[in-house]
Amino acid sequence: MMITNTKNSFRLLLVITSLLFTFLCYSQIGIVKGTVVDEKGVPLLGATVLVEGTTNGTSTDFDGNYVINIKTENAVLVFSYIGYVTQKITVADQKIVNVILIEDLNTLEEVQVVAFSKQKKSSVIGSVSTIKVSDLKQPSTNLTNALAGQMSGIISYQRSGEPGQDNAEFFVRGVTTFGYKNNPLILLDGLEITSSDLARIEPDNIATFSIMKDATATSLYGARGANGVILVTTKEGKKGKAQVSLRYESSFSSPSQINDFLGAVDYMELYNRALRSRDQSAPLLYSIQKIVGTKNGGNPDIYPDVDWYNELFKDYTLNQKVNLNVTGGGDVAQYYLALSHTNETGLLKVEPL
Incomplete structure (x- = not known):
């Protein structure tokens, strides 16, 4: 009778010990650590690491490192950072989980x-x-x-x-x-x-x-x-194959408003009129012969009538602008190269260079 009780007590103790061992195993699966960086390999300070569905979490240090205690089986770690796409990774039996967060363009x-x-x-x-x-x-x-x-x-x-x-x-x-x-x-x-x-x-x-x-x-x-x-x-270079972007722009420029200028005949007549309005006996600066000769289109060397605005300026001009940029890179370095060319001719009539 004593032997039977002893065996029953031993079995009960074995069952309780097994349950306690299982509980301890489930209560602390293990410690997981790793590093969180961006696409350029730069450590992200303050990135959040959280076990999905729980309040168990931590954040990365200055070097992007983190350490977290996993208390549930088949835990899923959620990595998040401002301006980056959130990632979820199942831990399984991993002890080191390194993550590269990708910039969220949206x-x-x-x-x-x-x-x-x-x-x-x-x-x-x-x-x-x-x-x-x-x-x-x-x-x-x-x-x-x-x-x-x-x-x-x-x-x-x-x-x-x-x-x-x-x-x-x-x-x-x-x-x-x-x-x-x-x-x-x-x-x-x-x-x-x-x-x-x-x-x-x-x-x-x-x-x-x-x-x-x-x-x-x-x-x-x-x-x-x-x-x-x-x-x-x-803009900065991004990891990936080289991407070339080209933009060509062509535009017309013209004056929004043009002043009306007097012709040679009108100018001479108004100038003589202004002189006589002050002094009736004042001699005329422009003779009647000069005014009539200019009006009739006489010799341009003697009777000049030049529209200087039309001689100096064009009605419109064509402007051109080209911008070329190339971006790309690998894990170590990224590049962004840009080249721009602008051609503004202006409204002045000048000889081309």
Whole structure:
């Protein structure tokens, strides 16, 4: 009888031990670690790693590394990062899971570049306006001239049409600084440039174009941002086969309004009339013979009647612009090459070079 009880107790203890062992195995499958990088191999700081269907998660460190404790069998890890496509990977028996996140082009417009990082537009506190790059592609070869009328709060005007001096001056919500600097701060990929540099950038090479218009610009960039900040980021190379893009643009230019000028006969008659209106005895500057000879189309060397506007200017001119860019690359390096050519002939009648 004692032997039977002992056997039953041993069996019960064995069953309980097996259940406890199974529970421990299921309660902690193991530790999984790895690295999260982008397409260029750059570690992503702060990427979220979460076990699907649970609150068990972690985030990557400065080098993109993460370590997570898996407590469920057949766990699925969800990797997410702002501006990138979320990925799901089944762990199975893997102990190291490395992930490459791909940029999400559909949500690119929802990401806003600020002073030192990128944020979602919904999390940016401040007045930030974004101009669509397609709206900047205008027949004008000067990018600053294309800003006029694109958004509220920007005052843009052009002082001259002289080649090389045709940049438009613009203010963001008026002038808040008088004297030395009253123009907005312009940053191209984080580096300060002048409005002349901005004017020569081709819209085809721009990825995003944003303007900060309130006090947030001052808190991020100091007193230099008091007149607003223009943030321009250019396109970057992407991993893959070489892709070639070519855009050819042809446009006509002509004066919107032409002044009416007096002919030689009308000018001489009005000039003589003006002299006599002041002094009835004043001698006439242009004789009657000269006026009649010019009116009858006499010798042009003696009686000249030249339409100088038609001699100097054309009715219209043809402008041409070509932009070529090549992008591609591999795992180690990516490239983006751009070449632009602009031909503006102008309205003056000149001999071709």
